[in-house]
Amino acid sequence: MSFSWAKPYEPKHPFMRWIDQRLPLPRLAYGAVGGGYPVPRNLNYWWNFGVAAGLFLTIQIVTGIVLAMHYTASADGAFNSVNQLIMRDVNAGWLLRYAHMNGASFFFIVVYIHIFRGLYYGSYKAPRELVWMLGLVIYLLMMATAFMGYVLPWGQMSYWGAQVITGFFSAFPIVGEPLRIWLLGGYAPDQAALSRFFSLHYLLPFVIAAVVILHIWALHIPGSGNPTGVDVKDEKDTLPFHPYFTAKDGWFTAAILLAYAIVTYFAPNYLGHADNYIPANPLATPAEIVPEWYFWPFYAILRSFTVDFILPAKLWGVLAMFSSILLLFFLPWIDKSPVRSGSYRPVFKRFFWLLVIDVIVLGWAGGGAPTPMRNVISQLAAAYYFLHFLVILPLVSAFETPLPLPKSISESVLHGETGEPAPAVVRPRRTKAATAVVE
Amino acid sequence: MATKAGSAEVSQTAGPTEGGVRRRDFLNVAAVSFAGVGAVVAIAPLLVQMAPSADVLALSTTEVDISKVQPGQGIKVSWRKQPVFVRNLMPKEIAEANAVPLSALRDPETLAQRTKPGKENWLITLGVCTHLGCVPLGISEGENRGPYGGYFCPCHGSQYDTAARIRAGPAPKNLFVPDYEFNTPTTVTIGAKGK
């Protein structure tokens, strides 16, 4: 951590000094989330969602470990172990299962808000490119974990979801089908697939936890970003993480837990699909195969390619779906505007909100049967998605005129050095962003 | 540095007074305690789920038909996934058991204490050696019953008498007598508390 005014860790109690000399974990904690980590004072609530994501990772790991004490990973026994043993006979089993099911959904809700915060405020820009990319790695691991977890109850959607998603790989020429069979350990999802998905589903969250540590570590080198996108200049700009942001995160986390509790206790199956309460039947496909809601935008992109053009439509769909996430890795080099925050980039801001609407539309499109109207909307929305990141953003960042930035965070918070109210006459605003200087 | 207000909003706190400090601490203490209580309550389902589930508890009793067990014979049945020896003692064996003085026993118990009144010939014990848990021999025809004519554990040589009491070897206690009750003269429910 590079802020010179960060309060150093000074253990007073002799026991704490003894520990500090041998294994300085309390010192590490103090410098990361304690009084020794200065944070920009102007963070808004969009900055609370990282901690919320960590909370849900913890909830998932804890509920998952106890559920694994009762789950049977066999094609014959899995459905009953979940819907008979856990839901009916295990003490508090129903609560643990519903908590784990809805915890996954809330984990994604919180992470999506966290990602969109990053997109709006330019959190992916230098020097935080690795924070961004590690975050994308976490997201990919989350998707793999969630997919495999959904297969475990071995309901109809579990089975057919596994069939469809492993089917993606057969879209690739030559290596595709052997790859699919290797992944499944067979010709269709069966015992081999179920056992390995259980093993990996148990493993990956711990890999996610490790990457989260790297993600936070990478962030703590430059320190947190802030809504103005202007770097921290001196002590006036920051507040220590504890107690200011522990308190702020504390109350907001309680509010999110409240929403989570309402869903888990009063509408636990709302975000799910009824067909997963039917035991898996390899010989009968459900009326519509849809993944869980957090995959719907990608499902829409996948399905929107309906026509062969040089490559088969299925392959286009798979390539586009993977590209839609992979292109995010390039974002720091696609959007080269030196202004970070969307608050000071009026053109960018409008396209950002268009993107939000676009992703919501894609989500709606992916959640239902592919009727002709839905197909048209998917295709337009998917086209906009790719154009937004790969064509519009580079153009906007090259040609837009951003608003002038405040000189510092505290200046944007305080009143300006003379203490006067805002003058009636204002200098012309058409200055280049990088040289925004106001007398 | 702090400056005058202006168009910015400033809270007009006069700084923490004595009362202010107490109020501030109280609120913080209250909030943190609530979080603590919440955390403890949240741990409860995690601990409770490890207790035996309803299906395991439902199998806590087993009904056994003893109509075919002749005097001098015994059967091995499963109760709570453990072996139980149900033996129909011969009068000779009952006399042998009653003749042993309590002072000679490592774990003093009379045969009457280990059977139901009026049904002294029925000896129902867990088939688990009280030393380290092996299943002793002697319940089935032809098995080694040891020098005391009861049960013999081949693992470390514990020897039980006709009342399944420990007489020699490393086991500390007699074979455990579970709760059981006679529903009819020919059926026993093991695991049920008798009247």
Place this chain on the structure above:
Amino acid sequence: MRFILGFIGAVFAGVLLISLISGVATYVSSPPAPLAAEEFHKPAKPLHLASDGPFGRFDERQLQRGFQVYSEVCSACHSLKLVSFRDLKGIGYNDAEIKKIASDWKTQVPSINPDTGEEATRKALPSDTFPPPFPNEVAARAANNNALPPDLSLITKAREGGAPYVYSILTGFQNQPAELLKKFPDAKTPPNLHYNPYFANLNIAMPPPLTTDGQVEYQDGTKPTVNQMATDVAAFLVWTAEPNLMERRQYGFAVVFFLLFATILAYLAKQQIWHETHEAEVVPTGPLDPENQAKTRRAKAKAGVAG
């Protein structure tokens, strides 16, 4: 590199455009034929049960009546494999009654003859799950014109529409309307199926199970009309799918109120801590920030001052 990425983006957009145009062209030139199912399928009828809503409670009497309908009518074909006899305690039966229901159950549990080891059956115990009417899927299909009667343990959670859907199916059997046959002459109900507009493809393999009033004689004297029996068995099936429903809601209220209180307390604590910063509330309001700039612009425009 940006050019390559831009090109890729343009390519995806282009292929999507081709798909779009092709799709629209196909739709316009040969619009998809309307399906009988789309036009004549009806959404589930409304059903109001005592257990509806966050404050709802199971009506034990109704659940027992529903169980009676299941035992006497539905269990001939439909299994209830995830429910144990001992679970019936949750709808108000005591241990002795449960023991009798289990041992009297018309299907026995597979076991082995203790003397010969041959396959045999034994009477059910309270710790057993309800023995299915057919030993396996092949037998079930053989007895039902190759249709498989689904297990009912989770049926109200396994169908969009839940209990109202189950109720609608049970009470929705009718003759195929003439209008349908006129519009879709090929959609005549095949001989082994039965017309039911609440079923997704309109023709269900199950014959109407509740045909006459009084099919079941209720012990509590309630009049056993078809409607009543269908409602009761739907309520029973809500219970089989979620026996812990009441417990879940009770804990839910406790947890939600606790968290509400905790959130408010935590918020007040946060405000308390933040007010101690003798600085302005954290809102960007310096002269350079967009809000103030906008304000100034508006003031200027009003005053007619040139910029």
